[in-house]
Amino acid sequence: SQKIEQNSEALNIQEGKTATLTCNYTNYSPAYLQWYRQDPGRGPVFLLLIRENEKEKRKERLKVTFDTTLKQSLFHITASQPADSATYLCALPMDSNYQLIWGAGTKLIIKP
Amino acid sequence: GAVVSQHPSRVICKSGTSVKIECRSLDFQATTMFWYRQFPKKSLMLMATSNEGSKATYEQGVEKDKFLINHASLTLSTLTVTSAHPEDSSFYICSASVAGGTDTQYFGPGTRLTVL
Numbered sequence: 673s674q675k676i677e678q679n680s681e682a683l684n685i686q687e688g689k690t691a692t693l694t695c696n697y698t699n700y701s702p703a704y705l706q707w708y709r710q711d712p713g714r715g716p717v718f719l720l721l722i723r724e725n726e727k728e729k730r731k732e733r734l735k736v737t738f739d740t741t742l743k744q745s746l747f748h749i750t751a752s753q754p755a756d757s758a759t760y761l762c763a764l765p766m767d768s769n770y771q772l773i774w775g776a777g778t779k780l781i782i783k784p
Numbered sequence: 785g786a787v788v789s790q791h792p793s794r795v796i797c798k799s800g801t802s803v804k805i806e807c808r809s810l811d812f813q814a815t816t817m818f819w820y821r822q823f824p825k826k827s828l829m830l831m832a833t834s835n836e837g838s839k840a841t842y843e844q845g846v847e848k849d850k851f852l853i854n855h856a857s858l859t860l861s862t863l864t865v866t867s868a869h870p871e872d873s874s875f876y877i878c879s880a881s882v883a884g885g886t887d888t889q890y891f892g893p894g895t896r897l898t899v900l
Contacts, residue, residue, distance in 0.1 A: 676827075706888065715790075715877045715891030716828070761828070771818070772889065776827040 674699045678762060678775035685752050685782050693747040693778045695762035701740040702764035707747050710759045710777065719760075720747075752782045787811055788880050790892035797868055798900055804864045805895045807878030813858035814880030818889060819851070822875045834861050868899040 677696040685691040695705070704723045708716035722729045722738045722745065729736045735748040749756050759779045763772040787810040797803050807817060816835050820828040832853050834840040840853035850872075852864040861880075865872055875896055879889040 680825075708891075713875075713894065713896070715788075715879070715894045718888050718890065721888060771830060771833060774828040774830075776825070 674702075674764070674766065674773055676762060676764065676773055676775035678760075678778045680776060680778070682779040682781055685780065687752060687754060687782055687784050689752055691749040691752045691756070691780055691782070693760050693780065695745040695747065695775055697743050697764060701743065705736075705738055705745045705762060705764045706772070707734075707736055707745075708761045708763060710761055712759075716761055749780075754782045754784050756780065757782045786882060786888075786890040788814075788878065788890045788892040790878055790895050792895060793893060794896045794898075796898045796900065799869050800867055802864055802866045803868055803897060804862055805876055805878075805897075807861045807863070807880070807892050809859045809880045809890070812880075812882050812890075814861075814882065815858065816881040817855055817861040818879045818881075819853060819861075819863050820877045820879065822877060822894075828877065831863075865897065868897070870899045873897055873899045 675698040704721055706721045707719045709719055710716040720731055720736045722736045733750045737746045759777040761777040762775045766773055789808045791806045795803055818833055819831045821831055822828050830843050831846045832840040832842045834853050834855040836855050836858050842848045855861040875894050877894040879891045
């Protein structure tokens, strides 16, 4: 069955630097992959969706890449700020319906 | 746009009582709503998928008689935890998909349930 792997260790980054988070999946390549942000005690918030035919997608300081050969997506935050500190989740569809498989998330800490 | 609300945000109840959690899509119609459970530092665990006007589809291992889901309208789904026990204490989150095939799920703020 499809599995998602995200680095379970917290990622500490100095303010102003670029933070890079990794999402690896194990089996079939999904039609798309999504990234969400979750703050403590809150529901996830959608950030970006990237489709299998897109190599890269950008939104303001965020950039997502999707490598179907490596079965990996990278999530970058440039010019990171303390307000970017949160847990970032990747998710991809189980099949043709709307159900998603979720990674456990990576906690990002931006130090001032 | 695409705002989802949940009520209540926190609830504390005694063991054996039932608790109802509401999930509403405020500015869009949600053909499909999802209910998740999340343990600390763990991934979201899908409990069930709910389509308006039909019975919910429960994931393996989720007791349908314990977690009653109703999706009576395109803007409201409810989750009732029946005869709650301390092991049901968790963070419950709903999400909704915009009707029309959008792939994105919009999440509610979650409900923290504590069963004493």
